[in-house]
Amino acid sequence: GNSVTQMEGPVTLSEEAFLTINCTYTATGYPSLFWYVQYPGEGLQLLLKATKADDKGSNKGFEATYRKETTSFHLEKGSVQVSDSAVYFCALDSSGAGSYQLTFGKGTKLSVIP
Amino acid sequence: DAGVTQSPTHLIKTRGQHVTLRCSPISGHKSVSWYQQVLGQGPQFIFQYYEKEERGRGNFPDRFSARQFPNYSSELNVNALLLGDSALYLCASSWATGNTEAFFGQGTRLTVV
Secondary structure, eight states, X not given: OOEEEEOOXXXXXXXXXXXXXXXXXXXXXXXXXXEEEEOTTSOEEEEEEEOXXXXXXXXXXXXXXXXTTTTBOOEEESSOOGGXXXXXXXXXXXXXXXXXXXXEOOOEEEEEEO | OOOOEEEOSEEEEOTTOOEEEEXXXXXXXXXXXXXXXXXXXXOEEEEEEETTEEEEXXXXXXXXXXXXXXXXXXXXXXXXXXXXXXXXXXEXXXXXXXXXXXXXXXXXXXXXX
C-alpha cells in the first residue's frame, strides 16, 4: 500500500536558519506529491506540489523536488521566519484519474525562535 | 469568497451515540472528501464524493457513512461512537477529481467521552 514517512519532530530553529524536512514515500504508479502546512487552530493549506519526476514545487520561499530514484520529496527553505512555525505534512495521491485521495505522513512540527 | 465551512466546530458525545458532521464546499466545487486526524498524526482518508456519488472509501468500519447533496454539501455520519473516534474531522473540497487542488476546512473537533 501507499505510505509516507517524514522525519520525526519537533524541529526547533533560530530565525534565518536553513530548513530541511525529509520525506520519503512508497506508492504504486506515479503519484503526485504535496506539502501541506497546518497553522495552530487552522485547517490544512497546500504549500506546494509536484506531479511528475524531477518537477520542483515552490511557494513562499519553500521548495521541494520530486526525486523518483530516491522516492523522496524533501522540503527546504533557505531562511526561516517566526511566522513559518507550524506543522508540515508530506502527502501523496496515487489514486489516479477520477479521485483525489491523499495519503499523509505523520507531520513535522516546526518552531522558529527569534 | 467563502472557503470550506464545517459545522459544528466542536462537539462532545458519549460512547454509543451517533454524530453527524456537516461540510459546505467552496462555491462551484463538486468534489468533497473527508479525513480523520487523530491528535499527533496525519489525516487519514475516509470518503470522497463527486457529483453525489461515492468515488473512494478509506479503511474505516461501516459505522462511518457519508452522503453528498444536490447542492454539493456533505454529511459524515458515525454510529456507535467509540473513544477512539475522538479526532479532528476535516472536509476538503475541489472543483473536480484527479489532479486538482483540494481546499480544507478548519475541521470539527469531536470528543467522545
